[in-house]
Amino acid sequence: MTAASETPALPTTRPSGCPFDPPGEYATLRETAPTSRVRCPAGMDAWLVTRYGDVRAVLADPTMSSRGANSAHANPNADLDEEVSPGSIIQLDGAGHSRLRKMVIAEFTVRRVEAMRGYVQELVESHLDAMLAKPGHADLVEDFALPIPSLVICELLGVPYADRERFQRQSTTMVSTDATRDEGQQAYQEVSDYLADLFTEKQRNPQDDLFSRLISRGVSAGDPLTMEELVVLGLSLLVAGHETTANMIALSTLVLLEHPSQRDAVLEAPERAIEELLRYLSVVQFGVLRYATSDVQVGARAVKAGEWLVAALNSANRDEDLFPGADKLDFHRESPRTHVAFGFGAHQCIGQQLARVELQEALTGLFRRVPDLRLAVPRESLAYKHNTLVYGVRELPVAWG
Template structure:
C-alpha cells in the first residue's frame, strides 16, 4: 500500500486559516527547519518583517538556484534540459538577468493598460454570469465563473486559443499538485513547454496584436526562443490559476461574512479595499519560490548558513500581529496595508494589476446578479485543494 504524502507545514490550513502550529512558530521562535514540497530541507520564515526582509534582498537571498536544490534525488535532468526549463522563468533569476526579462513585460501590466482592458473584462464576467445562470441551480462557481473568467482574459491577452483551455488547465493542475511524484510534475512541465513552443513558432511566423506577438515584434532580437516559451508559459499558468482561486475562495469568504458582502455589492468605494483585505486574509500562495542564502544570515536571532534554502509562510506572515491589529478577522474596511500576498521586492507579482482588475469587476457583478446567492452544501463539507501549490477550492456549489 502506497503511503499518503505528507503535507509540508507551510501548506497546511485549517479552513481559511494557517494551522495553529504555523501561528505558534511565528509567535515564538519565528524560524524552523522544514521540508519543501520537493523533499528538500529548508528554513521556514513565518514573521511578517522577516519574510519581507527576505523578499527585499536578492543579494543575500538569491533566486538563481541550481536544479538540485529543488528536485528530489533521482530526479536530476541534464544541464541542457535544466537551462531550457529555466529560460524565461522570471522567478528563477536575480538582477540583472531578471531585470532584463521583466522590463520587456512591464508596459503590458501597468494600471493604465489594465484600465483599458476593463470593458473587455466586464464583458467576459457578464458572459460567465450568463453561463452560471443557464447552468441552473445549484451550479459550481469554480467551473462556471471563477476559472473561466481569468482563463479567457489571459488567453486573449497572451494570444492563446481559448479552445485549448481544457488541456492547459489540466497540465497546470498536474504541475501544481504537490502530492504527485516529481517525475509526473516534470513531465507536465515539459508538455506545457512543448505546447507553448508551438504557439511561439506561430507568433514568430505571424506575430499578432497580443502580448506574444508584441514580444516577438519588439524584443525578438533580445529574447531566445526558449525564453519566449518560458515567459509565455509562466504567464499562462500564473494568469489563470491564481485569480481563479482568489475568486472562488473570495466568494466563499464573503458568503461567510454577509455584512461585508453587502458592502462589496452595494458600495463601489468598498471594492478596492475589499480586494486587498481578501488577498491578505486568504493568502492563496502558501509560500514564494525558495531562495538560497549567499552568505550567513541572521534572522529572528538564528544564523542561517550560506548555501541554505529559505522559504516562507505567507499566510502566517500576513496574519502577524506585529503587522496588523486583530489579524485573524476579515475586515474589508482596512484598505491596503502592504500585505505580502503578491510577494515583495523585485519579484513582486508582475500580473498584480490584472488580478486586481478582474477581482474588482467580478465580485460585485456576481453579487448584484445573484443577490440571494448562498451555499448549496454545508460549509463543513466544502473541499479544498489541499495539496496544490496554490490554495483553492475543488468546487463551490451555489444556489440563488
C-alpha cells in the same frame, strides 16, 4: 534519533474546520521561534521565516537567490539541483531576471490593465447570464471562477482559448504537489510543445497580443528572446495568470457567503475589500523559497550561505504587529495594501493589477446580480486544494432563487 530527524516538518495542515486559516503552528512560531528550522516536503531543511518584517527583508535582499522559487520545497519530487531554464522569470536572479522583467512589465501597467476592465466586465456579465440560465444551481468554479481568468489571460497573451484542452489540465498537474516527477515532466513537455508551435506561428504572422510583442520587443532591442526563453516565459505567464486568480475568485466567494453582512462593504469599496481578501486568504499557501548566496542575519538568526529559506507569506499576512486582529476579516483596515500576498521585492507579482481588476469585477458583478447566492451543499462537504501550490476550493456548488 539523529538531530536531523528531529527537525519538524514544514507546517502544511490547516486547523480543522477553519479552511481559511493558515496552519496553527504559525502563530506560535511568530511568538517563540520566528525563524526556525523545518524539513520541507522536498526533503531538504530550510529556515522558515514567519514574521512580516523578516519575510519582507528576505524578499527584498538581492543576495537571496530565487532559483527554487517555483515552490520546489513543497514538492516531494522536486530536484533542487536542477538548472534554471532560461526564460523562467520567477527563478532567475540579477541581470538575467531584470532583462525579462523589463520586457514583460510594460504589458501590466495600471493603464494597460485598466484598458482591459471593460472586457473583464463583459466576461463577468456573459458568464453570469449563462450561469443564471441554469435551473437554480451551478458549480461556481467551473462556470465562473475558472473561465474568466483563463479567458482574460488567453486574450492578453494571444493564446486561442479554444486550445485550452492543450494546457489547462497540464497547468493543474504542474502546480500539484501530488503529481509524480514523470507526470510533472510530461505536463511541462506538452504545454512547451504547444507554446513552441504557437510562437513559431506568431514569428511568421505577428498579431496584436503580448506574445507577438515579446518577440518583436526583443528583436528591436537587438536582444531577441530564444525559442526556449519564449516558451518558458510564456508558460510561466499562462500558468501564473489563471490558477491564482481563479482560486482567489472562488475562495473569496465562499468567504463572502459565510460573512453575508460584509458583502455590502465589498460592493461599496471593492478596491479596499479585495486587498483584505488577498491578505486573509494568502493563496500561495506554502510560501516562497529563497537560497542564501551569502551569510545573512534574519531577525535573530544567522543564516549561512548555501542555506534555504521559506518566506511564509500566509504567516506574514497574519502577523498581529502589522494587522491587529489578523485572524478576522476586516474590510476597514488602515493601509489595506501592506499585505505580501503578491510577494515583495524584485519578484513581486507582475500580474497583480490584472488580478485586482478581475477580482473586483468578478465579485461585485456576482453579488450585484445574484444577491441571494448561497451554498448548495453543507460547508463541511467542500473539498479544498491542500496539495496544490495555490490554495482553493475544488468545486463550489451554489444556488439562488
